[in-house]
Amino acid sequence: MVWLFPDRESTRTRAKWSASFWEAYQDVAKELGLSFERVAPEAVTADALDPGNPKFYIDGERVTPDDTLFISSLYSLPYQSMDVFNQLTLYNVLELAGFYLPHPPELATVCNDKLATILYLRDCPVSPVPTVRIGSGRDLVYDEYEAAIADLPYPAFSKPAGWATSRGINLARDSHDVRGLLSLAQGGDTTMVFQPYLGAGTVDFRVFMIAGEPRKVMVRAPGDGALYPQYTTGAKIHWADVPEELSEALAYFREKLPVPFVCIDFLHDGERFWLSEIEFDGGIFCPDPSDPEAVRIQRELIRGRFQAYRDAHSARMGAEAR
Numbered sequence: 334m335v336w337l338f339p340d341r342e343s344t345r346t347r348a349k350w351s352a353s354f355w356e357a358y359q360d361v362a363k364e365l366g367l368s369f370e371r372v373a374p375e376a377v378t379a380d381a382l383d384p385g386n387p388k389f390y391i392d393g394e395r396v397t398p399d400d401t402l403f404i405s406s407l408y409s410l411p412y413q414s415m416d417v418f419n420q421l422t423l424y425n426v427l428e429l430a431g432f433y434l435p436h437p438p439e440l441a442t443v444c445n446d447k448l449a450t451i452l453y454l455r456d457c458p459v460s461p462v463p464t465v466r467i468g469s470g471r472d473l474v475y476d477e478y479e480a481a482i483a484d485l486p487y488p489a490f491s492k493p494a495g496w497a498t499s500r501g502i503n504l505a506r507d508s509h510d511v512r513g514l515l516s517l518a519q520g521g522d523t524t525m526v527f528q529p530y531l532g533a534g535t536v537d538f539r540v541f542m543i544a545g546e547p548r549k550v551m552v553r554a555p556g557d558g559a560l561y562p563q564y565t566t567g568a569k570i571h572w573a574d575v576p577e578e579l580s581e582a583l584a585y586f587r588e589k590l591p592v593p594f595v596c597i598d599f600l601h602d603g604e605r606f607w608l609s610e611i612e613f614d615g616g617i618f619c620p621d622p623s624d625p626e627a628v629r630i631q632r633e634l635i636r637g638r639f640q641a642y643r644d645a646h647s648a649r650m651g652a653e654a655r
Contacts, residue, residue, distance in 0.1 A: 334368065335371075335396070337348055337420070338405075338408065339413045341412045342608065349527060353615055353618050354616050355555075357617070358639075360632075362639055365636065365639055372392065372437075374405075374419050375419070376391050378393075379426065379597055381410075381430075383418055387430050389430060390575075398430070398431040398433065401432065402432065402433045404428050405614075406436050406612075406613055406614035407441040407602060408420065409445055409495045410497065410498070411521055412544065412558075415637070420512075424650075425438055433593060435594065435613070435646075437613070440453075440613070444610075444613060446465070446494050447464060447492065448466040448526055448612070452463050456500070456635040457582055457585055458585055459581075459599060460584045460607060460608065462600065462607045463528060464526045464640075465481050465526065466481075467524070467526075469519040469524065471519075474641060478509070482511055488506045490504060490527065490528050490529075490560075491514045492526050492527060493518070493523050494523075494526050498611070499561065499562075502561055511527065511542075530653075531602040531607065534561075535601065535602050536553065536554045538552055538562075538576065538606070539552075539597070540596065540597045541594075541615070541617070541634050542583065542586060542590075542592055542594065543593065543634070543641050546574045547579075547583045547639060549574070549630060550572070550573045551573075551618075551620065552572075552573045554563065555569075556623065572630050579606065582608070583597070592613065593614075593638070593645045594641055595612070596611065596615030597611050598616040617634050
């Protein structure tokens with residue numbers, strides 16, 4: 334397994350994410366007899382002087398579709414933005430060369446934009462969160478976005494359209510707040526989405542689906558005084574079984590997304606569920622590393638995920654051989 338990941342982390346951030354999940358990923362891959370490498374996209378080079386027989390290398394070492402699968406998603410935090418185009422083009426190069434990619438390249442941009450995700454999944458049995466999408470480029474001064482927010486209910490959450498890790502979330506209480514938040518976003522040319530605030534205490538349910546089956550749910554509730562559930566704001570996090578109310582929606586995802594692994598995020602406002610987003614590369618964290626049962630569930634999910642990747646790769650190679 335080769336994980337393509339832009340090498341833009343700081344020393345401190347790299348250590349944080351290594352402790353959170355990368356080290357566990359490496360350990361479980363070893364247990365399964367899989368090699369595990371995390372490399373930057375530029376580590377991949379290709380010799381296609383003969384387009385019918387292209388040769389691919391990782392840091393100079395030859396790899397082939399038979400012995401290697403590439404894991405990648407569209408990583409687009411601000412410090413990764415310069416890598417986005419290279420990620421997208423490399424995604425397609427590898428697929429056209431016959432490599433198996435568990436995360437579908439054709440959905441890379443769809444699932445990296447919150448509105449595109451919602452439009453793609455608009456027929457989900459659990460309704461998506463209503464969304465307004467606004468770019469914040471150089472012509473923001475003309476306020477032409479006002480038509481799009483005419484019916485936006487307040488308060489509303491503002492979020493970057495494509496970032497991850499729950500960063501950049503703010504609460505807009507009126508159109509003046511929308512103007513101010515967009516002006517700040519303009520500094521980074523960041524596209525924003527605005528969604529109705531579902532209320533204090535709204536809980537996030539992340540369903541981990543492996544080979545089409547929902548395995549476990551990570552429940553994230555806001556910490557004391559927090560507006561939304563995020564680890565750094567004291568979120569209360571625990572593993573749980575899959576709620577029966579989501580059965581129909583998860584059957585829908587089994588058909589809509591026939592992939593080895595995907596995370597489906599739902600929000601519960603105290604009365605009903607809403608579809609929030611999906612992630613093909615959702616991190617498998619442990620909510621409480623001091624709890625042996627929580628660690629066991631984390632590693633069980635990682636093991637299932639990697640085994641599903643291997644099974645899908647074997648099926649793909651077998652089908653092509655026939």
